[in-house]
Amino acid sequence: MNVLECRNLTKSYGSTKALDNVNLTLESGRIIGLLGPNGSGKTTLIKLANRMLVPTEGELLICGQKPGVETKKIVSYLPDRNFLPEWMNCKELIWMYEDFYKDFDTQRAVEMIRSLNIDHKMPMKKMSKGTKEKLQLILTMSRRAKLYLLDEPIAGVDPAARDYILHTILSNYDEEASILISTHLIADVESVLDEAIFLKEGHIMLHDNVDSIREKSGVSLDEHFREVFRCWEN
Amino acid sequence: MLGKLMKYDLMSAMRSFGPLYLVLLAMSVVIGLFIRFNVTENFLMTFLIISYGVTMIVCWVVPIVILTLRFKKNLLGDEGYLSFALPVSTFEQIVAKVLSALIITVICAAVVILSFLITGFFAASFDQLRIALQQLAGIFHEVLDVNLIPQLLKGLAMLILSSVQFITQIYAALAIGHLFKDHETLGAAIAFIAMSFLLSTLVNTLGIESVAGSAGIYALFTVAVTAVFTAVTWFILDRNLNLG
Numbered sequence: 001m002n003v004l005e006c007r008n009l010t011k012s013y014g015s016t017k018a019l020d021n022v023n024l025t026l027e028s029g030r031i032i033g034l035l036g037p038n039g040s041g042k043t044t045l046i047k048l049a050n051r052m053l054v055p056t057e058g059e060l061l062i063c064g065q066k067p068g069v070e071t072k073k074i075v076s077y078l079p080d081r082n083f084l085p086e087w088m089n090c091k092e093l094i095w096m097y098e099d100f101y102k103d104f105d106t107q108r109a110v111e112m113i114r115s116l117n118i119d120h121k122m123p124m125k126k127m128s129k130g131t132k133e134k135l136q137l138i139l140t141m142s143r144r145a146k147l148y149l150l151d152e153p154i155a156g157v158d159p160a161a162r163d164y165i166l167h168t169i170l171s172n173y174d175e176e177a178s179i180l181i182s183t184h185l186i187a188d189v190e191s192v193l194d195e196a197i198f199l200k201e202g203h204i205m206l207h208d209n210v211d212s213i214r215e216k217s218g219v220s221l222d223e224h225f226r227e228v229f230r231c232w233e234n
Numbered sequence: 235m236l237g238k239l240m241k242y243d244l245m246s247a248m249r250s251f252g253p254l255y256l257v258l259l260a261m262s263v264v265i266g267l268f269i270r271f272n273v274t275e276n277f278l279m280t281f282l283i284i285s286y287g288v289t290m291i292v293c294w295v296v297p298i299v300i301l302t303l304r305f306k307k308n309l310l311g312d313e314g315y316l317s318f319a320l321p322v323s324t325f326e327q328i329v330a331k332v333l334s335a336l337i338i339t340v341i342c343a344a345v346v347i348l349s350f351l352i353t354g355f356f357a358a359s360f361d362q363l364r365i366a367l368q369q370l371a372g373i374f375h376e377v378l379d380v381n382l383i384p385q386l387l388k389g390l391a392m393l394i395l396s397s398v399q400f401i402t403q404i405y406a407a408l409a410i411g412h413l414f415k416d417h418e419t420l421g422a423a424i425a426f427i428a429m430s431f432l433l434s435t436l437v438n439t440l441g442i443e444s445v446a447g448s449a450g451i452y453a454l455f456t457v458a459v460t461a462v463f464t465a466v467t468w469f470i471l472d473r474n475l476n477l478g
Contacts, residue, residue, distance in 0.1 A: 013476075047477075052318050054473055072321040083315035085242075085308075087249055099238045100320050 001063070003028045003147050003178045004049060008058035011044050011202075018044040020202040021058070028146065029175055031192055033210075034182040035225055036199035042182040043080060045199070046149045049180075050077050063146060073102070076145035080152040080182075082132055084139075086125040090118055093139060101143055108172065109142035130161050137165055141172040148179040154188055162188050187222040196221055198228060235322045239330035240337075243304065247338050250300050255345045258289045262349040266356025290346060297342050298404075301335045305405055310412050314477045324472040328405065328464060335401045336394070388449055395456040402463035403429055409470040415478075433459065 004026040011019040019041045026032055034042050047053040048060050051067035062071040084093060090113055097104045113120070116134060124132060137153060150169070154162045162185075170192055173179055183189055196213060198206040205228065206213070210221055217224040265286055309317055309327060317327060358366060377383065407429060411422025436442075442455050 050319055052315070052475055052477060069321050069323055072319060075319075077315075077319045079312075079315035079319075081312050081315065083312050085246065085313055085316075087246060092245075096242060099241075100235070100322075 001028050002026065002061075003063055004180070005061045005064075006045075006058065007061075009045075009048070009055055009060055010057040011041075011048060011053060012056045017202050019048075022202070022204055024197070024204060024207065026178055026180065026195075028178050030194045031179045031181065032195040032197060033186070033189055033193040033221075034180055034197050034199060035184065035186055037184055037229060039201075040199040041202040042199055043151055044202075046077070046151050046180070046182060049147075049149055050075065074146040076140050076143040076148045078136060078140040078148070078150045078153055080155065082124075082136070084124050084132070084136060087123055089123045090120045090135065093124075093135070097139055097142070103144040105142050105144055109138055112138045112142070112168065112172075130157055133157055134161065134164065134168075137168055141168055144174055144177075146177050148173060148177060150179065150181045152183055153181060154183060154185055166192055186225050187220075190221045193221070198225065200229065235320075236326050236330055236333075239320075239322060239326065240334045243308075243330060243334035244337065246304060246308075247297075247300060247334065251296050254289070254292065254296060255341075258286075258345060258349050259352060261286045261289060262352035263356055266353040269353070269357035270359070290349070294342065294346070297335075297338050301331075301338060301401070302404055302408065305331055306408055306418075309471065310408065310418070310477070312477075314475075318475065318477075324468055328467050328471065331405060332398060332401050332464075336398060339397050339401075392449065392453065392456075395453055395460070399456050399460045399463070402460050402467065403433075406463040406466045409467040412470060412476075413474060415476075429463075 002025050004024070006022045006024040009019055009022040009024075010017060022041075022045070034045065036042050044053065048055060049062060049067060050072070060067060062075060065071050088096070094106060094109055094113075097109070098106055113135070116131070116138075118127070118131060118135060124135075127135065133153075137150075140148065140150070148169075153169070154165050157165065166189065169179065169181075181189055181193070190210070193210045196206070196208065196210050197204060208216075213221055213224055217227070219227070265283065307313055309331070318324075354366070355363070377386070403426065407422045407426035408418075410425035411418040411420070414421030437455075440455070442452055
């Protein structure tokens, strides 16, 4: 089943096209890397999938439906910034996720929070940047969603935290679900990816299995990415 | 879902100005006792009365400021990434914000009235209280005699409608401000002033007044204006949202 589908998808900001006539199909049960340099259109694609933007042309479908209230029930989204209310603590955030998402697994969230020794009563504003990012990821991955959209989940955290984050992602998703990870830190995520999408200036340059990319190029995904984008810059 | 959205809005709001209301009520008790025991010439009393006045003004102003900031932060700031990822429609988000704001306004009015009553209660002697209660009962009977209740209810309905219109005007201005990247606050302020000017021109041109005779027309006008403000807010948040 196609968990995400883009048909001639274009998003313009004034005269600038952030995404230009993108056609893309993602199947369920895959971990997909959405890879590209800054400004390549990764965040725009993810925002369109969450209906935080409306397409200029074309359409985007989540499990056959246009993004809206119904698709938000099955999509778990991690934005690339601190998005949780600063006045709330862990306990209140868990209540809120329970209130709004039927697929939220409280037990899973509580266990992960306990393993990090985060004080249940400590408000977000008193937490360190790293703890906030981990908590955001825990809440996102504690949903039994069909599609996880993770926008730059490992940018701005130290290597130890990156390992924790990748471990959390891998050990907490349903194998029927798909994960789309947007990042430019390819070496860190390469080992967990099934597929990779190279995005450059709003165009998809490559979409293939990671094994196939390695086989065809004879180098790692990270090295191939560097070669491809170096090529475009010259 | 509407109730759940409102629950978190109210939790956030009360956290901000709940303590302020407690301070106001506590001051009412102290001032009442000072008056009761004739400590009116005291410097402390002057200070208390000034502080009480300031707190009273703050109690009216702070909710407006906080509701404005809450809308901006929760829907148009980083928290918007959470709000708009929730499985609720944009319309529900707006309605929840308007109803929460209305509840806060009612709570604010109730606290201010309660504060006056508390001061009166503590300031008066037993006899004075008894006389005041008798007078109050007399006024109540008079209201019943001349059948003022429908008028009072009409007035209350008008007050609620006007409050909702004012709240939606603030939200529409903030939504318009969102379209001006890097100058959101300035854009919102200009939009609010322009809308106020347009409204007063329209009221004057059409000759709509909130007097008893034309109350129905005024109510219809207020509902129509509220609908326009809500539609503008919805259109921007649903179709032109672009969180930074």
